[in-house]
Amino acid sequence: MTGTLLPDWRDSFPWPGAETHKHARGRLGVVSGKATQTGAARLAARAGLRIGAGVVRILCPPDAAAVIASAVEAIMLTPFGSPEALVEACEGMDAVVIGPAAGLTEATRAHIRALAVTGAALVVDADGLTVFEGWPEGLFEVLDRDDVLTPHEGEFKRLFPDLLETAREGGAAEAARRAGAVVVLKGPATVIAAPDGRVAVNDNGTPWLATAGTGDVLAGMIGGLMAQRMDSFDAARAAVWLHAEAARGFGPGLIAEDLPERLPSVLAALYGEHH
Ligand SMILES: NC(=O)C1=CN([C@@H]2O[C@H](COP(=O)(O)OP(=O)(O)OC[C@H]3O[C@@H](n4cnc5c(N)ncnc54)[C@H](OP(=O)(O)O)[C@@H]3O)[C@@H](O)[C@H]2O)[C@@H](O)CC1
Numbered sequence: 001m002t003g004t005l006l007p008d009w010r011d012s013f014p015w016p017g018a019e020t021h022k023h024a025r026g027r028l029g030v031v032s033g034k035a036t037q038t039g040a041a042r043l044a045a046r047a048g049l050r051i052g053a054g055v056v057r058i059l060c061p062p063d064a065a066a067v068i069a070s071a072v073e074a075i076m077l078t079p080f081g082s083p084e085a086l087v088e089a090c091e092g093m094d095a096v097v098i099g100p101a102a103g104l105t106e107a108t109r110a111h112i113r114a115l116a117v118t119g120a121a122l123v124v125d126a127d128g129l130t131v132f133e134g135w136p137e138g139l140f141e142v143l144d145r146d147d148v149l150t151p152h153e154g155e156f157k158r159l160f161p162d163l164l165e166t167a168r169e170g171g172a173a174e175a176a177r178r179a180g181a182v183v184v185l186k187g188p189a190t191v192i193a194a195p196d197g198r199v200a201v202n203d204n205g206t207p208w209l210a211t212a213g214t215g216d217v218l219a220g221m222i223g224g225l226m227a228q229r230m231d232s233f234d235a236a237r238a239a240v241w242l243h244a245e246a247a248r249g250f251g252p253g254l255i256a257e258d259l260p261e262r263l264p265s266v267l268a269a270l271y272g273e274h275h
Pocket residue numbers: 037038039040041099100101102103126127130152153154155187212213215216
């Protein structure tokens with residue numbers, strides 16, 4: 001492992017107890033895009049499962065069901081055809097990831113606003129952020145403090161056009177206050193900020209992560225920890241650190257698909273330090 005100090009979120013990491021079962025470990029939902037854009041959701045779902053959510057289900061538009069069904073095993077699948085049907089399919093979910101390859105459509109906005117009133121904590125990423133460009137309050141007004149936004153710099157600028165001139169730390173802190181949710185401003189030194197003023201800067205980033213789909217994996221990892229009821233700020237810090245650690249362990253040639261498969265060895269090292 002990199003660094004001499006072990007990260008301080010490890011004491012609240014959700015290792016399974018002897019009496020647990022899969023539903024008790026946490027239920028994660030991941031909303032997929034249309035039939036030609038299902039890869040991002042599958043990456044996020046696999047990452048959520050690898051990081052310990054006990055049950056992971058992809059929610060998809062009806063046209064995407066056949067594509068996804070042939071590409072998943074442990075991950076379950078429910079098609080939905082309206083915001084109401086999505087809410088129904090998410091009943092009992094502890095956390096839901098929405099946005100990766102969701103599409104820049106009115107439907108994506110409606111799905112996010114509908115999910116926000118369920119009991120599930122939300123991770124909003126990618127198109128789920130961009131689709132609120134010009135109407136950020138349409139997103140912020142429905143978020144809770146335990147929801148998480150995961151913008152890269154381009155997405156951050158679309159929601160907070162005045163804040164990137166500020167230093168990244170200050171900008172992310174103000175963004176979290178404005179959104180009323182945790183903000184993960186991704187990049188070489190990812191900044192994690194909570195609406196209560198907590199701010200952390202991740203120190204183990206690696207440029208091997210600069211490849212398509214790694215952000216989708218990160219969203220799934222954060223959602224997977226939130227599904228296990230880890231505090232959202234700690235879940236985001238832990239996921240960002242573990243994600244980079246998995247990439248460092250792989251090195252040259254890394255593609256997004258490799259990250260969930262590296263997680264067991266990163267988690268095993270962390271588990272060994274803890275027990
Ligand atoms: N397997 C799959 O199915 C995958 C599906 N994916 C899905 O694809 C969709 C598009 O996602 P996206 O992130 O490529 O595009 P988007 O944000 O619309 O615009 C990109 C523009 O933003 C700017 N930009 C500025 N800073 C930036 C930064 N730090 N990182 C990146 N961009 C930055 C930059 O502008 P430039 O700097 O070039 O002027 C750039 O041209 C989305 O639905 C996503 O979920 C992907 O997740 C991959 C795997």
